[in-house]
Structures are given as C-alpha cells and as structure tokens.
Amino acid sequence: MSWQTWFQCTYGWLSSLDMGDQHHLDTPTWRALLSLLPSFRQHTYVLVGNGRLTSFWQDHWIGDAPLAELMPVLFSHATRMNISVSTACNAGDWNLHLTHTLSTIAQDQLDCLCQALQSVILRLDVGDDRRLRGRLTSFSTAGLYRARSPHQPLDCFAPLIWNNFATPQAKQFLWLVHRQRLPARVLLFHRHITTSASCASCGQLEDQLHIFFSCPRAAQVWSMLWPLHSFSSLQVPDLWAHQVFRDNTQKVRSTIITCILWNIWKARNLKAFDNVETPARGVLCGFINDLSLWLFRAKNPSCKAALRSWCDSFEHVIG
Numbered sequence: 001m002s003w004q005t006w007f008q009c010t011y012g013w014l015s016s017l018d019m020g021d022q023h024h025l026d027t028p029t030w031r032a033l034l035s036l037l038p039s040f041r042q043h044t045y046v047l048v049g050n051g052r053l054t055s056f057w058q059d060h061w062i063g064d065a066p067l068a069e070l071m072p073v074l075f076s077h078a079t080r081m082n083i084s085v086s087t088a089c090n091a092g093d094w095n096l097h098l099t100h101t102l103s104t105i106a107q108d109q110l111d112c113l114c115q116a117l118q119s120v121i122l123r124l125d126v127g128d129d130r131r132l133r134g135r136l137t138s139f140s141t142a143g144l145y146r147a148r149s150p151h152q153p154l155d156c157f158a159p160l161i162w163n164n165f166a167t168p169q170a171k172q173f174l175w176l177v178h179r180q181r182l183p184a185r186v187l188l189f190h191r192h193i194t195t196s197a198s199c200a201s202c203g204q205l206e207d208q209l210h211i212f213f214s215c216p217r218a219a220q221v222w223s224m225l226w227p228l229h230s231f232s233s234l235q236v237p238d239l240w241a242h243q244v245f246r247d248n249t250q251k252v253r254s255t256i257i258t259c260i261l262w263n264i265w266k267a268r269n270l271k272a273f274d275n276v277e278t279p280a281r282g283v284l285c286g287f288i289n290d291l292s293l294w295l296f297r298a299k300n301p302s303c304k305a306a307l308r309s310w311c312d313s314f315e316h317v318i319g
Contacts, residue, residue, distance in 0.1 A: 018082035049126030051085030074109040164254035165297040220280040
C-alpha cells in the first residue's frame, strides 16, 4: 500500500469520514494540518475529473466560488459538510445529504444548484486537477507559499545560501544561522532545553557569534587560515564582503564560506556531545574533505577549478 492510499484510507474520502471531518482520535499533527485546509482551499480551484479528491461544498470547482459561499442557506442544511463530489454523485444521481425539511430560500437555492449540476459529467478515468487561483498551471507548494505571502519582502541573503554547491544539509544549517535559529546554548537555555548557556570549550556564553568567531577554538581556525586578518568583530553576513573572498564568483564564495562555518559547527558538536576536542588542523581537514566532494556538484568547469584551487591552498596550509 502506497503512503497516498494509506493517507486517504485513514483521513480522506476512502475512510468512514469525509476529508475535513474532525474525530476525537485525530493526532495533534493531523489537527494542525486540518487548520490549514481552509487557507489551502481559499487559494486553489479544481478541474474535476472523477471528483474523488474534491469537496462538493468547500472546494471551488463549479461557479464563481465554493458552493458553501454561493449558497450558504442550502449549505446550512447539509448533513455531510465535507462530502466529496464523487460521493455526492452516486451513479449519476446527485445525493447531497440534506436535511429532510428545507426552508424556502434553501429550496430555491437547491433548484438553482440542480440545474447547474445537470451539465456536470464526471470522468471516472481522470483524476481531479487542483490548481492555484488565477493560474493555469497545476498546484505546487511553492506556488501556494507565494500566493499566501505576496507582500513579504524578498530576503536578499537567501540566494547566497541556496545558490551554491554545498549539500542540502549544509545549506539548511546556514539558513538557521541566517535566521538566528541555530541551536546554540544561549538559545537552548532560553527555551529551557539545557541547564547552562556556557560554551563547552571555553565556558563563555555561547551564542552564534561566539561559536563562529569569539570562541578560541574558532578563532584559531581563522588565524590559521588568514593570520593577517581579524574576524573577531564580524557578523556572519560580513564574510561575503570580506576581502579574502572577493576574487571569487558568488557561488564559489558562498560555497567556501558555508564549508568553513559548517566544519566549525561540526567541531563544536563533537565537543558538546562527545567531549572530543577537534584541533584547528582537524577542522581544516574536514573542510578540505567536504569541499573535495562538493566541487563535483559544480557543472561549470571554472567554478570546479576554483573550488579545487581552494582545496589545494588549504592543503598547503596544513602541510
């Protein structure tokens, strides 16, 4: 059984409940997902095929809006508010699961709806096609995110994080650094996860800047790489404008900086969790090993050559 089939059997219209119905056995995760369902439906519409994955009342699939909005009085008489289109159309006959007694307004709305449903023909061999409102392309999570967040300012630093040759795990790490969400001890102590905010190496307060620049362990790495430059007063974004990286393209520069920070972070974790102290030479060896692998992710020959040149230069540093 595929996970989609399991999901539909457990939570969807293949189960005893309709998609969107609440049950006392629902997990917290599923309840959180259900809370997003109205927003999801607000930004999408459906080109109905077999109707199995379309809500008759809640989805926008016929008319100018969801039927629950177009015919609110009739919808208030529905006994199955989340029924699917395919379930409502039983062998070609529409059964909307309404209460036995309808008000006059509800009856008028039902008559209009029945007239509109006469032109609906379900295609059993074709799945439903959900799309974003105002777009002709199929639904995507990225498109939904942009539709829900149209007014958020662009993060100019984001391309520096995601548009380089590092592995996805290292890019995600750098994103946490950028968003000030890296689990440094000061942050963990503030969230009552640890009992101390002190660095495992030097005993000072451990925030992100301490991990990468202020800690003697990190400072030794930087001084070994560039003994004539000081990095102690920098913020992480300042590295992209530092003169030691200026002669490189943006992708190469971001890859190098990510690799350095990533290996300092890994050395910090070895000390914090395993009480293993990694010397500066060991951090540089890790940097060279990672960069030797990451350069194969570069398809541009000049970028690959630049990354290989960095590997060679740091191999020379460690002797």
